Amino acid sequence: MKILWICNLVLPDFCGEYDIRRPNVGGWMTGLLSELTGREDVELGFCFPIIDAAKMKSGVLDGYKYFSFHASMDRQTFSSVSCKEFEKIFMEFGPDVIHVWGTEYNHARAAVEAAEHLKMANRVLVHIQGLVSIYALHYGNGIPVQYLVPDQDGTPGIQPEIDDFAERGRNEISLLKKVSYISGRTVWDRACVHQINPAAHFRNCNEVLRSSFYDLSGKWQYHECCKHTIFLSQASYPIKGLHFLLQALPIINRFYPDVQVYIGGSNPMCADSSGHTSAYGRYINSLINKCSLSEKLHFLGSLDAESMVKQYLQANVFVSPSTIENSSNSICEAMYLGVPVIASYVGGNSSLIESEKSGLLYPCDAYYMLAEYICQVFADKSLACRLSQAAMSSAEVRHDRDKIREDILTIYGEIADNKNDDANIIQY
Numbered sequence: 001m002k003i004l005w006i007c008n009l010v011l012p013d014f015c016g017e018y019d020i021r022r023p024n025v026g027g028w029m030t031g032l033l034s035e036l037t038g039r040e041d042v043e044l045g046f047c048f049p050i051i052d053a054a055k056m057k058s059g060v061l062d063g064y065k066y067f068s069f070h071a072s073m074d075r076q077t078f079s080s081v082s083c084k085e086f087e088k089i090f091m092e093f094g095p096d097v098i099h100v101w102g103t104e105y106n107h108a109r110a111a112v113e114a115a116e117h118l119k120m121a122n123r124v125l126v127h128i129q130g131l132v133s134i135y136a137l138h139y140g141n142g143i144p145v146q147y148l149v150p151d152q153d154g155t156p157g158i159q160p161e162i163d164d165f166a167e168r169g170r171n172e173i174s175l176l177k178k179v180s181y182i183s184g185r186t187v188w189d190r191a192c193v194h195q196i197n198p199a200a201h202f203r204n205c206n207e208v209l210r211s212s213f214y215d216l217s218g219k220w221q222y223h224e225c226c227k228h229t230i231f232l233s234q235a236s237y238p239i240k241g242l243h244f245l246l247q248a249l250p251i252i253n254r255f256y257p258d259v260q261v262y263i264g265g266s267n268p269m270c271a272d273s274s275g276h277t278s279a280y281g282r283y284i285n286s287l288i289n290k291c292s293l294s295e296k297l298h299f300l301g302s303l304d305a306e307s308m309v310k311q312y313l314q315a316n317v318f319v320s321p322s323t324i325e326n327s328s329n330s331i332c333e334a335m336y337l338g339v340p341v342i343a344s345y346v347g348g349n350s351s352l353i354e355s356e357k358s359g360l361l362y363p364c365d366a367y368y369m370l371a372e373y374i375c376q377v378f379a380d381k382s383l384a385c386r387l388s389q390a391a392m393s394s395a396e397v398r399h400d401r402d403k404i405r406e407d408i409l410t411i412y413g414e415i416a417d418n419k420n421d422d423a424n425i426i427q428y
Helices: 010-018 027-036 079-094 106-117 132-138 159-176 187-196 211-216 242-255 279-291 305-314 327-338 365-378 381-398 401-417
Strands: 001-007 043-050 059-061 063-068 097-101 124-127 181-184 202-203 227-234 259-263 299-302 317-320 341-344 359-362
Touching: 001 106, 001 187, 010 059, 010 063, 027 159, 027 211, 027 227, 043 079, 043 299, 043 305, 043 381, 063 079, 079 106, 097 106, 106 124, 106 159, 124 401, 132 299, 159 187, 181 187, 181 401, 187 202, 202 359, 202 401, 211 279, 211 327, 227 242, 227 305, 242 259, 242 279, 242 365, 259 305, 259 381, 305 327, 317 365, 327 381, 341 365
Parallel strands: 001 043, 001 097, 043 063, 097 124, 124 181, 181 202, 227 259, 227 317, 259 299, 317 341, 341 359
Antiparallel strands: 059 063
């Protein structure tokens, strides 16, 4: 089978070809690539987004054919020019399956429409990485109205970011209505897909974790972690829910005045290149100042896999306070290591965590319940250890590399066998 991946970033092994920095994200793609490498029944090709036109190139690396397509800085505006780019790539590679990773950006719609123009629509598999059309509905949850609208000096509020997600969501819905095969990981994925395109064949397929994690299953140990510490994998924009944790923190601090929070990724309070702080950053800053929390927070910046592992293992608890998630890779990584996990009951989190057994789930905006659960994990060694063991056991099953490899190959085979047929029967 000839499988062509449409990626939304350049995979690390190919960054040298484009003279760009290796990303710290996208590990689910590199993980699956490792599992498919060396198989004689699969020929993989790759399409990568390139912003700098001077770096556009196609070639062969380690036996893999790769292509590039123009990636606009304007992530929401759909361009038919991109369709022509993909049509040329598809005709050159001749794929049996076109695997589109994610629906978030306009190039996904362009790839799907190019396949449609070439009568290849039934060869397309779209994998859900998150649904911006749904995320837009939850983007501003818990944000006071004064931060949604422009500031007094004209600095934009959060509403334009919501509008951006909504516009990208219209492209997303358009492409999802055109395809016959969609893969996802959670009940939330399935529900949303079914409502957008009830005729699609939905196939469940979990994701491979980054290789650094597979040798460290259950590595978290209560006696080795830093007590009363909390780890968040990222908090750079409202969906990740840092504002809810900050409202919980004064409650936690009453019982555990030594509590410390470590946060991966970008600091939302940092100014951009023009010297402006985002509206969300201003809101976060106001919460920190109001509750005198500055000494409690540590923003760590972008972390590679090894650094993430270190932070997970040091934490007393991992928290995901997001306002929406389809299937959090960070939750999955934490569970695989055996870190006690507390997460908001949103999106697909209930497909990952059995509450009170492999983790603790709380209502998204109930910051007081988040505070209570964190205090419980801090106070109760046996609870932390029970959560740790159950989390690790469930994650090992969910992220079994052999099963995931066979699942995706089965899906690829089904599409390749039926690529010339109309898929108009609901497979739910």
